[in-house]
Amino acid sequence: MSELAKPLPDLEQIVEIRDPAVNVDDVMAQIRATLAAHGPLMPPDVPPLGAQSDDGALAFHLTQANLTYDQVFVEMNVMRPNVPLLGGWLARLKARAHELAVYYVNQHAGLQVNFNSSLVRVLSLLAARDAEVRALRADLERLRARLDELERRA
Amino acid sequence: MSRPAIALVTPWYGADITGGAETVCRGLAEHLAHAGHAVEVLTTCAWRFQSDWGKNHHRPGLETLNGVPVRRFRVRPRDGQAFHQVNLRLMRGLGISTADEQQFMQHIIGSDELVAYIGEHRDAYRFVFLPYMFGTSYWGARAAPENSLMMPCLHDEAYAHMAAFRALMPSLRGFLLLSQPERDLMQSLYGIPAERLHLIGAGVDAAAGANPARFREKHRLAGPYIVYVGRRDETKNTPLLLDHFRRMKLEQGGDLKLVLIGPGGMPAAAARPDVIDLGVTDEQTKHDALAGALCLVNPSLNESFSLVLMEAWLAGRPVLVHAGCAVTVGHCRAGHGGLFFANYAEFSGALRWLSEHPTEAAAMGAQGARYVRANFTWERVLAKMLRAVYGEAAG
Numbered sequence: 428m429s430e431l432a433k434p435l436p437d438l439e440q441i442v443e444i445r446d447p448a449v450n451v452d453d454v455m456a457q458i459r460a461t462l463a464a465h466g467p468l469m470p471p472d473v474p475p476l477g478a479q480s481d482d483g484a485l486a487f488h489l490t491q492a493n494l495t496y497d498q499v500f501v502e503m504n505v506m507r508p509n510v511p512l513l514g515g516w517l518a519r520l521k522a523r524a525h526e527l528a529v530y531y532v533n534q535h536a537g538l539q540v541n542f543n544s545s546l547v548r549v550l551s552l553l554a555a556r557d558a559e560v561r562a563l564r565a566d567l568e569r570l571r572a573r574l575d576e577l578e579r580r581a
Numbered sequence: 582m583s584r585p586a587i588a589l590v591t592p593w594y595g596a597d598i599t600g601g602a603e604t605v606c607r608g609l610a611e612h613l614a615h616a617g618h619a620v621e622v623l624t625t626c627a628w629r630f631q632s633d634w635g636k637n638h639h640r641p642g643l644e645t646l647n648g649v650p651v652r653r654f655r656v657r658p659r660d661g662q663a664f665h666q667v668n669l670r671l672m673r674g675l676g677i678s679t680a681d682e683q684q685f686m687q688h689i690i691g692s693d694e695l696v697a698y699i700g701e702h703r704d705a706y707r708f709v710f711l712p713y714m715f716g717t718s719y720w721g722a723r724a725a726p727e728n729s730l731m732m733p734c735l736h737d738e739a740y741a742h743m744a745a746f747r748a749l750m751p752s753l754r755g756f757l758l759l760s761q762p763e764r765d766l767m768q769s770l771y772g773i774p775a776e777r778l779h780l781i782g783a784g785v786d787a788a789a790g791a792n793p794a795r796f797r798e799k800h801r802l803a804g805p806y807i808v809y810v811g812r813r814d815e816t817k818n819t820p821l822l823l824d825h826f827r828r829m830k831l832e833q834g835g836d837l838k839l840v841l842i843g844p845g846g847m848p849a850a851a852a853r854p855d856v857i858d859l860g861v862t863d864e865q866t867k868h869d870a871l872a873g874a875l876c877l878v879n880p881s882l883n884e885s886f887s888l889v890l891m892e893a894w895l896a897g898r899p900v901l902v903h904a905g906c907a908v909t910v911g912h913c914r915a916g917h918g919g920l921f922f923a924n925y926a927e928f929s930g931a932l933r934w935l936s937e938h939p940t941e942a943a944a945m946g947a948q949g950a951r952y953v954r955a956n957f958t959w960e961r962v963l964a965k966m967l968r969a970v971y972g973e974a975a976g
Contacts, residue, residue, distance in 0.1 A: 441761060441780070442955035447917035448944045455920060458930045487674040494821060497925070500831055502853075 489554055496543040499536040501529055584971055585728070586619035588706040590699070592690045592715045593632075594624040594651055595639075599844060599861060600812065601888050602712040602734045603630075605759075605783045609709075609966065610649045612784060612959045618967070621706070622651045623699070625692045625717065630812075631844055634690035635659045641694070654695035657716070664688035671739040672816070682745050691716025700724040707970045709757065712885075714740040722753055730970060732757040734885040735766055736908070738816075747771060757781050757969055759886035762907035779969035784959035785891040793873025796866065800857065804836035805936060807901075808874040810867060810889045811881070813845030818880040818903060823856070825880075825928045830855060833929070837936075840874070842867055871896035876919070876935050876942065884908045891957060894918050894949025899942050901931050918949025 505525050508517045591606045598607075606622070613620040628638035635658055643652050667685040670677050677685070695717060699708060703725035710718035713733035722729040731753055735741055750756075750771040758764045758780050767773050797803065807826075813819040826839045830853075838855045842862050859866070871877060877893035877900045887909050893900050900919030902909035904927070913919040920935070922928040935942045 441782075441915060442952070443915040444917045444948050444952050444955075447948050449917060449941045449948065451913055451917045451920060451945065454934065454941070455931075458920070458927065458934050462926050462930050484675060490674075494824075497828065498824060500828070502827075502831070 485554060489550060492547050492550060496547045497540045499539050499543070500533050501536070503529055584619075585704065585706050586621055587613060587970060588621050588623050588699075588708045590623045590695070590708055590710045590717055590721050591712075592625055592634075592717045593627050593629045594622050594646075594653075595629070596646065598629045600630060601884075601886060602732075604888055605732075605734070605886070606711055608784050608786070608959070609963075611647055612963055613966075614648045614650075616963060618963075620649065622646075622649055623695060623708075623721075624651060624653055625656045625690065625695060626653045627656050627690060633661075635661065652698070654692040654698065657691045657693050659688045659690070661688070671743075674739060677743075679744065682743055685743075686716060686719055686745055689714075689716045689719075691720055696720045696724050703728055707754075709970070713746065719745060719749060722749060726752040727754060729753050730755045730757055732759075733763070733767070734759065735763050735770075736883045736885050737766055737770075738883055741766070741770055753777075755779060755969055757966060759783055760908045760911060762911055763885045779965065781962055781965035781969060782957050783886050783888060783891075784962040785888065785895065785953055785957045786959075788868035788872070788892065788895050791865075791868040791872035791896050793869055796869035796873050799866075800840075800859070802838065802840075802857070802873075804838065805875045806838040806840050806857070806873070807876055807878050807932065808840045808842065808870050809878050809880075810842045810871070810892075811879070812843055813841065816881075816883055818882055819845075821903075822878055822880040825922075825925050826856070827853065828925060829929045829932070837875070837932070839878075840870055842870060868892065868896055871898055874898055875932070876901050879903070879906075879909055881909070882906045887912065890919070890949070891953045894946055894953050897943065897946040897950060899935060899945035899949065901928070901935070912952070916949045916952025918945050918952060 503522070503525055505518065505522045508514050508521065510517055589606055589610050591603070593603070594606065594610075596607075610620055610622050626637035626639040626641055627634055628636075632638060635656060637655050639653050641653050641655050643650060645651065663684050667677055667681045670681070671685070699706075699721050706728065708721065708725060708729045709732055710722050710729060711732035711734060712718065713731055713735060718731065722731060726749075731750070733756065735758075740746070747770070750767075750773060755777045756767055756773060756779060758767065758778060759782055761780060764778050764780050767778055768775070809819065809822055811817055811819075822839075830837070836855075838857055840857045840859060842859050844861050859870075862870075871893045874893075876898055877889060879887060879890060879900060879902045881887070882903055882905045884906050885908060887902075890900050890902070890909060890912055894916065900909075900913065902913060902919060902921050904910060904921040904923035909919075910921050913921060920931040922931055
């Protein structure tokens with residue numbers, strides 16, 4: 428590989444926009460401040476799929492929980508009855524009945540989403556804490572070994 | 582002495598194939614050929630990503646496509662079920678054994694004839710394999726590592742952590758990379774020395790004469806819309822976009838619509854009057870759609886470049902990307918061309934901001950276009966590629 432190419436710094440440098448009329452970081456800060464002041468319930472951030480964790484199953488299921496915790500709302504889904512003459516009237520009646528049912532179901536679903544959100548947030552915090560505990564445990568093991576070694580020497 | 586030709590090695594190739602790596606490969610091949618460089622494409626007879634990888638759709642042999650010599654080889658017979666079993670575990674983030682890895686590599690798309698050809702002509706070419714995870718790249722690069730460069734189109738996914746790739750990557754001549762986060766990942770995953778990592782990016786073709794009015798008229802769209810362009814599946818995070826959009830409309834109402842362009846199915850639950858599924862369209866329709874959109878939304882966490890972001894910017898529109906994707910967020914910050922969301926609240930907040938600030942949204946699109954023109958012209962990308970492939974003398 429004698430003629431191996433070396434990266435050419437000036438050519439490989441990515442040219443950034445240095446003088447933006449609109450700075451996207453400022454805009455994001457503005458949006459986040461608005462949400463914090465007036466926004467709706469802030470759900471927990473969605474961790475990236477395959478999040479850095481040595482427990483693949485935990486990372487996968489936690490990601491799934493984060494993605495689906497609010498998927499409980501229902502929508503109208505009314506099929507027109509296949510009845511001659513009265514079909515239109517029956518469809519309107521059915522739609523009204525469904526609207527009423529959907530209204531109450533989604534009221535309940537909203538409460539369920541609040542609960543799910545708290546639950547997922549707690550699980551995410553526990554998972555993060557679990558990773559911390561494991562790191563601390565590893566530190567402890569290392570320090571114990573070091574202490575044993577020092578005591579042996581003494 | 583004439584220098585060896587460049588052989589781009591890829592699992593499928595054709596004018597009717599969509600996808601990021603596929604488009605990058607076709608663009609490189611055609612621009613190299615049109616600029617008078619010796620280039621060939623080595624590929625299989627399989628049709629495309631979505632087709633049966635064990636079926637020969639094209640005839641084997643040499644043909645010329647848009648000025649590019651394309652040499653096709655028959656695919657290897659495979660057991661799709663055996664592959665799927667391992668692939669499912671990988672996609673779910675579960676661990677796999679060495680035997681599983683062997684099963685995966687044995688039954689992913691590959692061609693023994695292609696590998697034999699590479700071995701027999703190892704000194705006649707500089708091979709460029711893309712993307713990394715298919716059998717064409719894995720088995721092909723092993724046949725001539727000293728003359729092989731990988732254009733991995735890498736992101737932090739389960740495949741990248743497989744022992745097979747950890748063993749292969751350090752043995753290769755060099756790497757052609759699309760973004761700085763991809764370069765960082767190559768170093769952290771495989772410990773490749775910096776002098777073998779070449780950040781070349783991808784060339785982007787300018788959209789000629791995008792006409793949003795034509796798109797609106799054709800699809801009877803009067804109000805505002807956002808657009809998603811790309812394959813629809815979990816790896817691209819499309820279900821998250823559909824979910825956030827559905828929730829936003831449920832909570833806020835309004836006449837905003839979501840236009841989907843690209844291959845792949847859609848869950849029945851996502852079928853709504855305000856979700857317009859156009860499937861695969863021609864390039865002009867895509868550019869027209871982008872030019873008229875409130876913004877392009879790309880919720881994917883798995884991107885190594887994201888060509889469609891560049892296309893949206895060249896069409897003059899801003900983008901909205903997932904905050905968890907270092908590559909797309911990196912582009913947005915470097916070019917000041919788009920916003921990013923980490924959760925539903927930010928998704929709806931960002932869309933509200935863009936609709937309430939049309940002048941600033943247009944300015945973001947223009948800034949993005951400047952960023953693309955400064956970095957990703959074909960001339961610049963080819964110069965970087967030739968330098969990486971041939972070294973100093975190539976210029």
